[in-house]
Amino acid sequence: MMRHQKQRLLIVSALLIAIGLLLNVTHVQQDIAKDLMILSACIAGYPIVWHALQALRYRMMSIELLVSIAMGGAILIGDDWEAAAVGFLFGFGAYLESRTLEKTRASLQSLSLLAPTQATVLRNGIELHLSPKEVLKGDVVLVRPGERIPVDGTVTSGEASVNQSSITGESLPVHRRLDDTVFSGTILESGYLRIIAEKVGSDTTFSRIIELVEEAQENKAPTERFLEHFSRYYTPAIILLSVIAYAMTRDITLSLTLLVIACPGALIISAPVSIVAGIGNGARHGILIKGGEYLEKMYKVHTILLDKTGTLTLGEPEVTRIHSFVGQADALLKLAAQAEFQSEHHLAKAIVKEAQKQNSYKNILPETFVAIPGQGIMASIAGQMLLLGNERLLTGHQISLDDTQREMLLAEQQQGHTVVMMADEHCLLAMFSIADVVRNEAWSLVKNLRQVGVQKVIMVTGDNEPTAKAVAAQLGIDEVYAELMPSDKVAIIKQLQTKGSLVAMVGDGVNDAPALATANVGIAISHAGTLKCDLEHSKGIPRGVELILERSKKTGGHYGHDCTSRRKRYSHWCNASRRSRYD
Amino acid sequence: MKNVTFRTEGMSCPSCVKKIEVAVSRLPGVSTVQVLFTTAKVKTSFDETLTNESIIAATIDRLGYHVL
Structure with a gap:
């Protein structure tokens, strides 16, 4: 059933309840009010019963089954208002929940938006405009300025300047010509390339990045697993309980009441409310907090990984020096x-x-x-x-x-x-030295991080080694990993984690997304194309990193407490990755 | 063996994951099912001689999760 259909049913049932209540309050047409409630219950209940039956066909007792029985029971014992309310609340809760989840999914899909959408392929001398999915291995692909390269491949002719920052994080576009490798999702800034497709569809580097993020996201926390078990045993348990209640008391009203009150409508509606409250609270402090446990973890972090381009540097080349002759x-x-x-x-x-x-x-x-x-x-x-x-x-x-x-x-x-x-x-007139300049806030960062007890500060970047080392040396970062692909960053984090380190990753852009999701705490910089992350800072990081560290060292207890009670309820859809097993 | 990923709409609670996992894995020829809750995706691998994409999609659809 489509979502907008459900939405319409929900609105109709809400209207019926409202009219029914109005008639009831004004003491006119009480019979009609009763009928309206039953009608409302039927309308709101239809998708619920339908879901319950579908699940039963596969011998599964779903939460919908419980709600269906509860609603039927309420009508049987003459409590029509209860039936209508349960039906509406359950539907409304599910609707809110799917809306919230959609936001999470949308942030993942914003990654996909950066994916190439069109490919120009040369087949039998004819230029075809295809979707990147339709490109076959071995196809000749043409790429013109401003276009995203649709596949991974090797250049067969042409020369171009390619912005690879989305994949490698390299600050400056690279020059690509014959026999060079190019990646899907990178942008051709100027020039022209003819490429032979080597990796297409879901094998491309870009698709792998999205897959890495998804995999990291699906690493479930124990609370999540608990909820899964909960939903599997809750329904049969409650049904069994009400049968026992009936067997013992022979009171059909009592056992049906048990079903009605055990209906998890309140549980479902509490979740979106708490998420909204949680986000609002964090926003007041200039930080988007998506789960209290991250602040607690921040307190324990002993290794921080920093991306270079766009994180420590501005990500835009600037003239740093002019030598005039x-x-x-x-x-x-x-x-x-x-x-x-x-x-x-x-x-x-x-x-x-x-x-x-x-x-x-x-x-x-x-x-x-x-x-x-x-x-x-x-x-x-x-x-x-x-x-x-x-x-x-x-x-x-x-x-x-x-x-x-x-x-x-x-x-x-x-x-x-x-x-x-x-x-x-x-003769030579002048030399213009151009570089991606370091953010002002980055200068004191490493020293300050060490002061608050971070033992290891590591730079991970897709940029070339000389540039990475030069920036690291300026900032006093002693460990540098350069020329990394997104999956390499993930591997480094995983390695540190298996050694028992609690790792925070600070980064931006598509190329850092898998690493942000894999780290115990991911801190994303919120410029261009905000990604999902645990903590998202609205001001320029690295200063933000410091602030967060300082704050959690000082008041971590308070924040932790503040969020813990909420956490349990909404953690199952908290969109950030969790690696609680390293706690 | 063929690998297909389905995108669905309307997965709203972790119990949906179980429902889809059980239902799809009971289909003949399906060897693995992985339901990705956060992204609302169902990753499957199946034997093409025993089942096909539309059968799996219809199963997910019938459970109430519209396949996109």
Whole structure:
């Protein structure tokens, strides 16, 4: 039965109850009021009885069976109002519950929204637009700027700049050309690629990520298992009890009353109410708390894993330094931005953004503009020819670096920075060092975490090793795992957990989702595409991590107590992963 | 052996999980059933010669969980 159908039945039964009550109160047409209640009970009860019968066909006594018997019993003993109320409340509880669950499922589905939706496939020389599911292994797939790569595969021709942050967490787009591997779900920013599909459908890296999150989510807590057992034994037990009551007292009204009061309507309706209350309470403190146990766990955490891109850093490349060789740095930056203005490249955008910070900056369209994939651009402004790009571009135009310049370039690269060089026809004018900058709050983070008793602070990132090590060294993080895939992060967490560590993971983005779900406590950064997590902070983490740690160290007891009573009731649908067996 | 995942609507309590698990696993040819409560998905693997996707989908549907 569809949900909106149930919803309609629910509204009708509620209206009937309301009219019935009104008639009853005004003391007119009491007979009609009685009939209306029975009608309401029948309408609200129809889906319940139907569910109960369906389950009985598979020899299962469901909670619906209990409610059905209770409602039938109530009508038999003449308590029509009770029957209508039980039916309506049960239906309403189930409706609220499914609404709440839908929100949880929606946050998981928001992951799926990042999945590619279309694929352009070349078959027998014809371009076909297919759904990514329909792409077969070995198909030739074409990807154009702005599109998501639909499959995992190898590049057969073309060159492009690909944003892989969703899969690897790499801060800067990577250059991809012949024989390079590309992943589904990553975005082609500029250029053009022809790929041969190797992993399709549910085998792609992107699908595996979603599967990892789902698996982690389904790791059930003992309370959850208890509820499953509860629902399996509760119904037969109550039915048996009322039969015994009848056998002992021969009082049909008593045994039916037992059934009616044992009906779990109240239990069901209490759950959504408590979840709403729990979330509201946390929101007042600027933290979204999805279960009290996480704050308690936060108190015990001794290992913290930090993602780099978007967590410790801003996730957006910025110009960090300008080395000027001919002329003023500001003037050179302005010139570079004007030349790059049309470019789609992320490095060009960083330069333009930096130049726009100057008040005197004006956008001027270059007279000529040519983008050279994998190298840079060539543009002319006011008759001056400018080259902006990497070393390959410069060498191609017979411009070479002297020893000092080469040393500077190497030094920047060792720090994990990307360097854009600007030259005219004759010589190098400037070098723009571009990097994903560290968040202000991150600087004191590691020291503070150690102070509050966190023993191990580890960086886990999909970014390349030099960049990861450079950032880690700046922040004083001693353990670094770089070039990780999402599943590698999960493996590291699991390994730490088997050694008995209580692990907190701080991260953002799709690539961290499985790790967040696997960790004992997952802290997600709430920018772009908020994911499901245990604690979700509305302000910039890492400062948030500190706050949470400090708070739970000081007042953990209070918070724990506050949430414990609620926890039992709503934990079975609490959308965060739980790994209580490590407690 | 074929693996198929069904997405359903309306799973609202853990007892639904049991219901679907029992009902589907009793079908001939079905070797494993895993009901994912949070995501409302039913993962199955079955012998194609004994049963098929539409039989399993109909079973889930009949229990009151609309298969999407």
